[in-house]
Structure formats: structure tokens, C-alpha cells
Amino acid sequence: MRILGLVLGLIGCWVEAEVRLAQAEDNTPPPGFTALFNGKDLTGWKGLVGNPKTRAAMSPQQLAEAQKKADQIMRAHWKVENGALVFDGKGQNLCTEKDYGDFELYVDWKIAPKGDSGIYLRGTPQVQIWDNPVGSGGLYNNQKNPSKPLKHADRPVGQWNTFYIKMVGDRVTVKLNGELVVDDVVMENYWERDKPIYPTGPIELQNHGNTLWFKNIYIRELPRKQ
Numbered sequence: 001m002r003i004l005g006l007v008l009g010l011i012g013c014w015v016e017a018e019v020r021l022a023q024a025e026d027n028t029p030p031p032g033f034t035a036l037f038n039g040k041d042l043t044g045w046k047g048l049v050g051n052p053k054t055r056a057a058m059s060p061q062q063l064a065e066a067q068k069k070a071d072q073i074m075r076a077h078w079k080v081e082n083g084a085l086v087f088d089g090k091g092q093n094l095c096t097e098k099d100y101g102d103f104e105l106y107v108d109w110k111i112a113p114k115g116d117s118g119i120y121l122r123g124t125p126q127v128q129i130w131d132n133p134v135g136s137g138g139l140y141n142n143q144k145n146p147s148k149p150l151k152h153a154d155r156p157v158g159q160w161n162t163f164y165i166k167m168v169g170d171r172v173t174v175k176l177n178g179e180l181v182v183d184d185v186v187m188e189n190y191w192e193r194d195k196p197i198y199p200t201g202p203i204e205l206q207n208h209g210n211t212l213w214f215k216n217i218y219i220r221e222l223p224r225k226q
Contacts, residue, residue, distance in 0.1 A: 029218040032220050033220045047070030077091030078091065087211060090209075100202070108162050110160050115212065119163065120203065123204060135152030136176055136181075150183065153176040171185065172186075
């Protein structure tokens with residue numbers, strides 16, 4: 001029995017090692033998650049048209065025409081290099097074609113010196129990314145609720161960082177490189193301050209005039225609570 005237990009233990013360790021190896025491969029989602037970026041091209045992504053409020057006011061024809069122009073701009077400034085999304089510092093945000101409600105999200109990101117970017121949730125700014133002593137991960141545009149991260153958990157500029165973001169209802173939790181930086185904080189509606197955040201919307205990679213890199217973008221949709 002002791003030998004059998006030892007063998008089973010070794011098998012378990014081997015399986016765990018294989019799972020970790022698989023998860024370590026770029027743009028390969030962990031179990032239960034879906035890759036938003038395939039590591040090869042811009043499939044599943046589109047250019048930015050206005051904001052949630054202005055898009056809602058467009059007719060279907062107006063939106064289609066605006067989207068066509070936005071996609072042309074997007075392809076001119078976002079590309080894929082070595083398994084990563086690369087932004088040249090011009091153009092606009094990169095948006096998922098699909099809208100999301102409640103979810104868990106992983107994003108790897110890298111910036112250059114003085115870099116400034118962010119992750120829009122449901123089309124709303126933003127989980128902050130920047131080269132700043134305050135640190136990344138905070139809900140930068142909050143006014144009534146906390147906007148700064150709990151700690152500075154960024155790696156040195158030029159190195160890859162990993163966000164884990166969980167959004168349920170209007171509340172957001174963020175871990176940066178395994179460190180809790182936002183703990184179940186209400187995310188405010190930047191576009192319409194008198195309203196709660198939108199129930200669904202795209203994930204956006206923010207343009208802020210700097211060269212940016214993103215990869216390993218994985219999402220798991222969560223059942224909406226009543």
C-alpha cells in the first residue's frame with residue numbers, strides 16, 4: 001500500500017507539472033477560461049467607436065459605418081509580434097467584439113518608460129496601467145470610491161506584469177503579480193456619473209499615446225446574480 005501510495009503521489013506530481021507547463025505557454029488559457037487573443041492575429045477584436053453613451057445614440061447604419069472606419073484605424077496601429085499584441089502609440093483603443101457582464105480576466109501587459117494605459121471594463125475606464133510610484137491596478141477614474149491601489153506591485157518597466165481582474169455587478173477586485181491591489185471596490189460610471197456602471201460592455205485595451213504590449217488575455221464569464 002505504501003508503494004502504491006508513493007506511485008500515485010508521483011503520478012499526481014507529474015500531472016500537476018504537466019498542467020503548469022501547459023498553462024505557462026503563451027496564449028493558452030487555463031482550464032475554464034477562454035483566450036480573447038489567439039497570439040497570431042486580431043481575430044475577435046475591433047476598433048473603438050465613441051463610448052457607450054454615444055454608441056447607444058447611433059442608428060444601426062451609423063454604427064456600422066463608424067465601425068468600419070474604426071477597424072481601419074485599428075489595423076494600422078495594432079499588430080501581433082512574437083505572440084503579443086503591440087500598439088504603436090497612435091490610433092485608439094482595441095476592443096473585444098463581444099460584450100461581457102460578470103467575469104474573471106487575466107491580462108499580461110508591458111509598458112515602456114513613462115508608459116500610460118489601462119484596461120476598460122464593460123467599455124468603462126479603467127484599471128490603471130502606468131509608470132508611476134503610486135502603482136498600477138487602481139480604478140483611476142473613481143471619484144467617490146477608492147481610486148488608488150492598495151500597494152505598488154508593478155515589476156520594473158519593460159518587464160511583463162499580470163493582472164487578475166474579477167468584476168461582479170459594479171464591484172471590482174484586482175490582483176497585480178499575485179498581490180491584492182483593489183479589494184471589491186465599486187467601479188463608477190465615468191461616462192454618466194449619475195448612473196451605475198453598465199451591465200455589459202466590451203473589454204478594451206487603452207491607447208494613451210505610448211507603445212504597449214499585451215498577451216495571455218483570458219476570460220471566464222460568471223453567472224449573473226439576481
